[in-house]
Amino acid sequence: xxxxxxxxxxxxxxxxxxxxxxxxxxxxxxxxxxxxxxxxxxxxxxxxxxxxxxxxxxxxxxxxxxxxxxxxxxxxxxxxxxxxxxxxxxxxxxxxxxxxxxxxxxxxxxxxxxxxxxxxxxxxxxxxxxxxxxxxxxxxxxxxxxxxxxxxxxxxxxxxxxxxxxxxxxxxxxxxxxxxxxxxxxxxxxxxxxxxxxxxxxxxxxxxxxxxxxxxxxxxxxxxxxxxxxxxxxxxxxxxxxxxxxxxxxxxxxxxxxxxxxxxxxxxxxxxxxxxxxxx
Numbered sequence: 001x002x003x004x005x006x007x008x009x010x011x012x013x014x015x016x017x018x019x020x021x022x023x024x025x026x027x028x029x030x031x032x033x034x035x036x037x038x039x040x041x042x043x044x045x046x047x048x049x050x051x052x053x054x055x056x057x058x059x060x061x062x063x064x065x066x067x068x069x070x071x072x073x074x075x076x077x078x079x080x081x082x083x084x085x086x087x088x089x090x091x092x093x094x095x096x097x098x099x100x101x102x103x104x105x106x107x108x109x110x111x112x113x114x115x116x117x118x119x120x121x122x123x124x125x126x127x128x129x130x131x132x133x134x135x136x137x138x139x140x141x142x143x144x145x146x147x148x149x150x151x152x153x154x155x156x157x158x159x160x161x162x163x164x165x166x167x168x169x170x171x172x173x174x175x176x177x178x179x180x181x182x183x184x185x186x187x188x189x190x191x192x193x194x195x196x197x198x199x200x201x202x203x204x205x206x207x208x209x210x211x212x213x214x215x216x217x218x219x220x221x222x223x224x225x226x227x228x229x230x231x232x233x234x235x236x237x238x239x240x241x242x243x244x245x246x247x248x249x250x251x252x253x254x255x256x257x258x259x260x261x262x263x264x265x266x267x268x269x270x271x272x273x274x275x276x277x278x279x280x
Contacts, residue, residue, distance in 0.1 A: 011123045022120050025127035025149035032075035034165050034198040035062060037133040038158035038172060038191060039144045040182045043215030044135035046073040047191040049162070049198060050208050063212045067092040068219040069102050069137045071212055075162035076130035076149075084128060088112060105136030105143045109153050117151025131161045137214055160194060167197040184215060189235060192228075204232055 006012050007020035014020065033051040037044065050059035060078045064085040065071050070092065074081030091111060095103040112132070119125040127149045134145040146161065147153045158176045160168035171194045179187065191211055196204040206229035214220035 009123055010120055010126060019120060022127050022150050025129045026131075028129035029076040029131035029149065029161055030163065030165075032077070032130070032162045033062065034160060034162035034168060034195070035073040035075045035133055036158075036160040036165070036168050036172070036191060036194045037073060037135055037144045037156070038176070038179055038187055038194070039135070039142045040179055040187055041142060043184045043187055043213060043218070044137065044142050044144055045187045045191045046071060046133060046135050046212045047195050048073050048075075048210050049195060050210055063210050063222060065220050065222075066108075067096075067102065069214060070105060070108065071135050071214055071220040073133040073135070073212070074130050075165075077128070078130070080128045080130040081132065084112065084115075084130065084132065087115065102138060104138045104140070105134065105145070106140075108136070109134055109145045109147060112147050113151050113153040116147065116149060120151055133159065133161065135212075135214055135220075137216065142215070160198070162198075164198040164200060167200075168194040171197045184213065184218075185231075188213065188223075188231060192232060192235065205229070206232060
C-alpha cells in the first residue's frame, strides 16, 4: 500500500469507495502473530503463536479470559486487544450483576463490533488495529466469532488470523467437517496441528504456542505448558509409529505387479485429495 491523498483521515472516502485507514488497520491484523480457533458442539479451542521481540524478552500475551464462559485470542496491536478485552470483561460483569445470568456471546460480539465501528466514523479517532477471535459457550451452544477492525463480525466453525494464517486455514478447511462431533482432545490436537502449519518448518514446542479451552462443564482456562508439551509429544509418537507399520503392507503388495499398480493409484488419489484449495 502507498500513501495517497485519501488516507489522511479515516472519514475520507476514496473515489473507489474505500476507507484506507480502515484497510490499514486490517493490514495490521495480518502482520500480527497467528491465532486460530475451532469449535465442536460442546467445546471451543483457541490457540496462538508466542512471538518475542528478542531472546532476552518475554512474549506478549495473546489470549485473554473475559468470563468463565468467554475468552478471546488476538492478532495485531496487543495494546488495543488488551483494552478491548477489558471492555468485554466489564460488559460481562455489568450484565451478570444486573440480570444474574451470563452474558450471551452473540450480544457481546455485537457490542464489540459497534464499539469498533464508531472508530471508523469519527475523525478524531482511529480504528482498532487488532482482530479478535471470540470463543464462548451459552444456552444456544458453542460459538466462535471473528471481530474485524472495520466493525464487521462473522461466526465460524474454524478460523485463523495473523501472519501466515493461510496455511492454517488450508488445514482447517480440510478438516472442519469433522469438528462438530470431535472430542475435546481431538480439537486440541487439530489446533496444535494448525499452529504448526504457520511455523514454516520451525519445530512446534509448548514454549512458542498457547492453547486455551472452554466447553460444557469446563470454564475457560489456558492449558499449562507441561500439558501442551505432553500432547505435542504424543502426536509425534503416533506419527512415527504409523510410518514403520505401513512398510510390511507395502512389501506384501510388492509381490504382485497388479497390487503395486493399485497401491500406486490409491496413493495418487490420496495426494489429489490433500491438495490445498488455493493450489488447484
